[in-house]
Amino acid sequence: MVGPLEQAILALMIFVIMLGMGASLTPRDFALALKRPYGLFIGVASQYGFMPFIAFLLAISLPVPDPIKIGILIMGCMPGGTTSNIFTYFSKGNLALSVLMTVNSTVFGVVLIPLVLVLYAGALDLQIPRENIIVTLVLLLVPVAIGMGLRKLNANAGAVTEFLGSLLAVIFILFLIVSWIPRNWDFLTTTTWATYFGAIGLGVFGFAIGYGFATLLKLHPRNARTIALETGIQNGPLAIAIIAFTFSGTEAQSVMAVPALYSLFIVMTSTMLTFWFRRINNAGEQKLPDGLL
Amino acid sequence: MERPWTSFYGPSVRAEIDELPFRNLGDLVSHTASVYGEAAAFTVCLPNGMNGTLSFRQVDEMSTALAAYLREVAGLQQGDRVALQAPNGLPFPVVAFGVFKAGCVLVNVNPLYTAEEMAKQFADSKPSALVIVDMFADKLPEALKGHHIPTVIVTRVAEFMPSLPKMIVGAVQKYWDKTIHPVDVAHIRLPDAIAAGAARRDEGKIGAGSYTASVDPDDIACLQYTGGTTGVSKGAMLSHRNIIMNMAQTMEMISGVKKGEEVALTALPMYHIFAFTVNLIGFYWLGARNILIPNPRPLSNLKRAFENYKITWMSGVNTLFNGLSSEVWFLDTPPKHLKFASAGGMALQKAVAERWEEITGKPVLEGYGLTESSPVITFNPLGRTRSNSIGVPVPSTDVACLDAGGKPVAQGEAGELAARGPQVMLGYWNRPEETEKAIRDGWLLTGDIATMDADGYFRIVDRKKDMVLVSGFNVYPNEIEDCLAAHPGIVESAVIGVPDGASGEAVKAYVVRRDPALTVEDVRAYCKLHLTGYKVPRLVEFRDDLPKSNVGKILRKDLRAEQETRTSEAASA
Numbered sequence: 001m002v003g004p005l006e007q008a009i010l011a012l013m014i015f016v017i018m019l020g021m022g023a024s025l026t027p028r029d030f031a032l033a034l035k036r037p038y039g040l041f042i043g044v045a046s047q048y049g050f051m052p053f054i055a056f057l058l059a060i061s062l063p064v065p066d067p068i069k070i071g072i073l074i075m076g077c078m079p080g081g082t083t084s085n086i087f088t089y090f091s092k093g094n095l096a097l098s099v100l101m102t103v104n105s106t107v108f109g110v111v112l113i114p115l116v117l118v119l120y121a122g123a124l125d126l127q128i129p130r131e132n133i134i135v136t137l138v139l140l141l142v143p144v145a146i147g148m149g150l151r152k153l154n155a156n157a158g159a160v161t162e163f164l165g166s167l168l169a170v171i172f173i174l175f176l177i178v179s180w181i182p183r184n185w186d187f188l189t190t191t192t193w194a195t196y197f198g199a200i201g202l203g204v205f206g207f208a209i210g211y212g213f214a215t216l217l218k219l220h221p222r223n224a225r226t227i228a229l230e231t232g233i234q235n236g237p238l239a240i241a242i243i244a245f246t247f248s249g250t251e252a253q254s255v256m257a258v259p260a261l262y263s264l265f266i267v268m269t270s271t272m273l274t275f276w277f278r279r280i281n282n283a284g285e286q287k288l289p290d291g292l293l
Numbered sequence: 294m295e296r297p298w299t300s301f302y303g304p305s306v307r308a309e310i311d312e313l314p315f316r317n318l319g320d321l322v323s324h325t326a327s328v329y330g331e332a333a334a335f336t337v338c339l340p341n342g343m344n345g346t347l348s349f350r351q352v353d354e355m356s357t358a359l360a361a362y363l364r365e366v367a368g369l370q371q372g373d374r375v376a377l378q379a380p381n382g383l384p385f386p387v388v389a390f391g392v393f394k395a396g397c398v399l400v401n402v403n404p405l406y407t408a409e410e411m412a413k414q415f416a417d418s419k420p421s422a423l424v425i426v427d428m429f430a431d432k433l434p435e436a437l438k439g440h441h442i443p444t445v446i447v448t449r450v451a452e453f454m455p456s457l458p459k460m461i462v463g464a465v466q467k468y469w470d471k472t473i474h475p476v477d478v479a480h481i482r483l484p485d486a487i488a489a490g491a492a493r494r495d496e497g498k499i500g501a502g503s504y505t506a507s508v509d510p511d512d513i514a515c516l517q518y519t520g521g522t523t524g525v526s527k528g529a530m531l532s533h534r535n536i537i538m539n540m541a542q543t544m545e546m547i548s549g550v551k552k553g554e555e556v557a558l559t560a561l562p563m564y565h566i567f568a569f570t571v572n573l574i575g576f577y578w579l580g581a582r583n584i585l586i587p588n589p590r591p592l593s594n595l596k597r598a599f600e601n602y603k604i605t606w607m608s609g610v611n612t613l614f615n616g617l618s619s620e621v622w623f624l625d626t627p628p629k630h631l632k633f634a635s636a637g638g639m640a641l642q643k644a645v646a647e648r649w650e651e652i653t654g655k656p657v658l659e660g661y662g663l664t665e666s667s668p669v670i671t672f673n674p675l676g677r678t679r680s681n682s683i684g685v686p687v688p689s690t691d692v693a694c695l696d697a698g699g700k701p702v703a704q705g706e707a708g709e710l711a712a713r714g715p716q717v718m719l720g721y722w723n724r725p726e727e728t729e730k731a732i733r734d735g736w737l738l739t740g741d742i743a744t745m746d747a748d749g750y751f752r753i754v755d756r757k758k759d760m761v762l763v764s765g766f767n768v769y770p771n772e773i774e775d776c777l778a779a780h781p782g783i784v785e786s787a788v789i790g791v792p793d794g795a796s797g798e799a800v801k802a803y804v805v806r807r808d809p810a811l812t813v814e815d816v817r818a819y820c821k822l823h824l825t826g827y828k829v830p831r832l833v834e835f836r837d838d839l840p841k842s843n844v845g846k847i848l849r850k851d852l853r854a855e856q857e858t859r860t861s862e863a864a865s866a
Contacts, residue, residue: 026600032625096622151342155601156458159342163461 006176007244010237013172015143017082017237018106020165022147023158024099030107032100042217043080043101044108046210046231052076052116054205059124062194067251070126071258072198075239077117079105082169084233087270091277093226101230106144110137132246140238177264184260191257199261203269206232225277233270236263294693298685298749301674303548310541310689310715317533318393318514319360319505321578326353329553329580337382337454337585342597343462345383345454349580352386355487359391360504362490367422367444371396371507374420374516376442377564378402378411378429381585383453384483385563386573388424388446393514393533396504397422400516400528401564403843404428408435410526415440418516418528418722424448424483428466431474447476448483450587510534516722517566519664528722529664531566539667539716540575542687543660546672549632550606553580556630558598558607560589565844566668567637571608581606592616592623599623603630609657610638612845615645615778615785618652627653633675635660637668639846640753640771643680644779659683661753665737667716671751681775682750683743690714692751694743699733707754710743711736742769759849761790762798763827770849773802773830776823777816782808787839787847788830791856802830803839803852811835 034040055076059069080102088098114130114137121128147165151158181188210231214224239259247255299308315321326334329349336346347355363369375392377399379385392399400418402411404426411432415423422444425433430447451462467473481489514536516528557576561568563585576583584602589595595617598604607628609617614636617623634649634657641659649657658675661683662668670692673684686692693701694708702708717737720728731738742754755769762768770788777786784805793799804816813833820829840851 028600028626035625155342155344155597156455159339159344159597160457160461163341163343 006180007241009172009176010241010244013169014140014237014241016165016172017169018140018143019147019150020162020169021082021099021103021106022144022149023151023161023165025103025144025148026151027148029100029103040104042214042219042227043104043230044112046206046213046227047080047101047105048077048109048112048116050209050213050231051078051202051206051234052120054209055202056120056123058198058201058205059120062198064192064194064198065254066126067254068195068198068258069124070121070128071239071243071255072202073117073120073124073126074128074243074255075199075234075236075259075262076202077113077120078234078236078239079109079113080230081233081235081237081266082166083173083267083270084229086166086170087229087233087274088226091225091229091274092222093229093277094220094222095226097223097226098230101227103144106140106235110134110141113137129246133242136238136242136245173267177267180260181264187257191261195257196261199258200265200269202258202262203232203234203266206234207269207273221280229270229273232273233266234262236260236266294691296686296691296749297747301677301685301749302546302688303674305548306545306674306688308688310538310545313510313534313537314541315533315537316510317505317508317512318536318574319390319396319508321537321574322356322390322393323353325578325580326350332553332580333582334577335383335386335583335585336602337450337587338598338601339451339458339462339587340594340597342601343451343454343458344601345451345458347383347387347453349577352390354491355387356390356394358487358490358494359387359483360394360490361494362486363391363395363397363422363444364504365493366486366489369395369397369421369444371504372398372512373422374398374400374418376400376402376415376418376420376423376425378404378406378423378425379448379564380404380426380450380587381559381563381568382426382450382587383585384424384426384448385585386577386583387453387487388448388483389563389573394505396508396512398513398516401518401569403562403564405843406432408432411436412439413526414518414528415442417526418518422446426450427474427476428472430476430478430480433476433478437478445478445480446483446486447480449473452483508533510537511719513719515569517569517664527724527727530719530722531667532719535667535716535718536570536574538689538714539570539669539687540578542689542714542716543571543669543672544575544579545688546674547635548675550579550581555579555581555605555632556584556602557581558584558586558595558602558604560586560595560598560613561608561610561638561844565638566664567610567662567844568608570667570669571635571637576606589613592620596622599626599628604628605630605632606634607631608635608637610636610845611641611645612639612785612841612847614641614649614657618645618648619784624652631655633658635672637662638844640775642775642778644775646680661751663739665718665731665739666712666714667718669716670710670712670714670739679746679750682746682752684751685749686712686751687714687716690716692745693736694745695736695738704745704747707742707744709757710739710741710751710753712739713737756849759789761788761800763790763800764797766827768800768828773800773820773824773828776820777802777804779823780816780819782806782811782815785839785847787849787852789849789853789856791832792860793831799831800828801832801834801856803834803836805836805839 059072085098211228214227326349334349338344416439423442424446451459514533515531559572637660658673660672662670671683691713755771773788787803790798791801840848
């Protein structure tokens with residue numbers, strides 16, 4: 001279902017994305033995140049509180065075999081995806097907050113993902129090889145560090161890396177979707193409704209709960225939109241990469257079903273949500289001082 | 294004439310600058326480059342952090358080559374006008390300096406002008422050459438209909454940047470922003486013009502500095518267009534002496550900066566006289582690195598510049614300081630290396646200045662001037678700033694408050710601010726009557742009402758034209774706007790007078806709210822706490838934004854015009 005070439009492209013894509021993300025950051029962004037523990041708390045709560053719990057509820061209540069359950073659970077425990085930044089931009093959300101939430105959830109994920117995963121897997125009586133997952137997550141931080149170093153060394157190199165990172169990410173995603181669907185048509189038609197429900201529902205419930213949570217905290221509508229997208233959009237490619245490193249054979253293919261479907265459908269549901277956000281965004285928009293040029 | 298203010302000058306500040314440091318701006322450019330050589334002189338910084346840098350030597354060489362192109366290839370003569378229509382970026386210093394070295398006259402054109410406005414300015418200044426950024430070149434066929442410009446040189450925002458970022462910026466502008474259109478008039482690209490000029494120079498026919506040898510201090514360096522208050526656009530003739538002296542006068546007042554060590558943020562457009570004299574000429578002369586921001590809007594465009602460079606000095610207008618003070622990223626990490634900021638262009642509001650100092654820990658020094666005075670007339674000495682004051686006159690400058698008959702008013706009373714000094718323009722281009730109205734017996738009449746403190750600090754009360762007459766009482770809009778600026782629920786405001794049967798004129802405030810729940814009654818109640826009854830705005834109108842000029846100055850005259858149309862429509866209905 002996800003062949004070696006696709007896995008290689010995914011690995012490269014993750015590397016490029018993380019490199020670009022690192023290039024957009026300076027050490028003081030992390031200092032700032034710690035200075036504002038409130039924002040950090042919201043990010044961590046939605047990413048590692050709500051999402052794994054939604055995944056757990058879906059896994060326990062849906063009539064699906066164990067590998068699919070593991071897939072749902074891994075998908076729910078992933079950090080925020082970088083596509084959330086693109087959708088936040090088009091939703092007129094808070095881009096800085098989005099980038100920061102993605103980065104924070106990725107960095108803190110090294111510790112939190114195995115923890116949460118083992119906790120829920122234990123509750124569901126499933127086997128998860130946590131060492132492999134930790135290694136993959138640590139490896140993920142290498143390109144982030146390289147990106148940050150590049151920017152420190154040369155602002156132009158940083159800016160170009162950041163630009164190419166986001167551009168390549170979009171190209172990769174489009175390529176994967178376009179090439180993957182026709183080749184996996186059989187898989188798509190034979191998958192049960194329960195698996196579809198788990199893969200699509202994870203994102204949609206994430207949007208709803210993230211938005212509700214932010215609204216409950218009386219956050220600015222811009223920030224509420226950002227948190228909704230950030231909560232619902234997980235790092236799908238990372239899930240696939242982790243599974244490829246961790247499982248093997250037919251089991252790997254079954255576990256990958258949910259991340260693959262999730263990655264496909266999240267693009268569509270996010271697009272619909274973005275259109276809706278754009279419609280409801282009017283007076284709440286921050287006025288920028290004009291007339292400076 | 295007595296100058297009580299000189300006692301506030303720092304110990305190293307000369308009260309009189311007798312000697313002109315350079316004969317002309319071309320010499321200033323070459324001499325400065327010989328001192329600072331390979332150091333970074335100009336860095337353009339785009340919103341995403343992409344950047345390009347020219348050293349002092351590079352700017353010097355390129356501008357010399359451009360001068361050779363203008364004189365030898367394009368065939369321009371000394372005194373011919375060259376128009377430059379560009380936002381901040383690396384081409385700006387190269388072209389401006391090249392024009393000075395060619396002995397020609399620089400005409401700064403606002404890049405955002407419509408084709409019609411461009412045509413008017415071209416018809417008035419009759420330039421022989423134009424340098425324009427490609428983003429605005431689509432207006433050319435229309436703008437050149439009246440006055441034909443034989444030589445058109447096209448440049449771009451990313452000019453002189455390293456090739457990869459330049460390619461990316463160009464592609465994004467062309468295919469994503471779609472801001473670049475085909476240029477439909479005969480033209481040459483700036484790098485080609487420079488190459489052609491360099492080739493001529495290398496043939497050995499022209500020695501460096503040969504054009505500037507015949508440029509005298511009192512020759513015109515710039516035609517700087519200004520609408521003034523009458524709305525008719527006029528070209529202020531600024532000589533080499535005007536600009537060099539004003540640069541020297543201003544730099545004399547700025548203490549605490551070190552030659553060759555400063556990093557200045559240039560977010561204001563350099564086609565405006567304030568950034569032109571202080572940033573482009575002044576900080577170049579100081580050996581500083583100028584960080585050029587092509588478009589400071591939205592203000593988040595400045596974020597990367599503040600992150601990537603250790604900004605020690607910046608100039609701005611009230612609107613810029615006010616805007617930055619409400620940007621979250623700026624509040625989180627205010628610039629650490631900033632020594633101070635200077636404000637001009639419009640009145641700096643007390644609440645804005647205080648908030649800025651609270652955030653950055655460094656003061657904003659307010660200066661005052663106008664296009665006609667190149668521009669600086671007064672400045673607040675560091676460590677001796679007085680709030681709501683434009684400071685004291687810069688060296689070699691006389692300032693007085695005059696009554697309607699041209700006689701000085703008693704100290705403390707309000708009169709029209711007049712200035713005399715080496716920075717006062719030669720006059721308006723081809724407009725002797727306007728010149729006569731503006732300069733009387735060597736005194737430049739500013740059209741601003743001011744008072745002088747006993748020890749020589751000046752305070753602007755308001756524009757003469759903007760004063761509101763309520764039942765015989767003078768109301769100065771600045772005072773009301775200052776009061777409104779201190780209200781936490783208000784972003785900004787503009788105050789004008791509207792015709793009113795009972796009191797002659799009534800005060801009307803246009804208010805941009807921060808707090809959407811704010812009502813007209815709240816605003817009036819707040820004003821009543823701080824202002825005498827007749828000054829309290831009788832009419833309050835909420836707006837989403839206010840009309841502003843290219844440097845962010847709020848345009849009361851546009852609001853007045855709008856009000857007049859409304860009144861006349863109501864009368865005819």
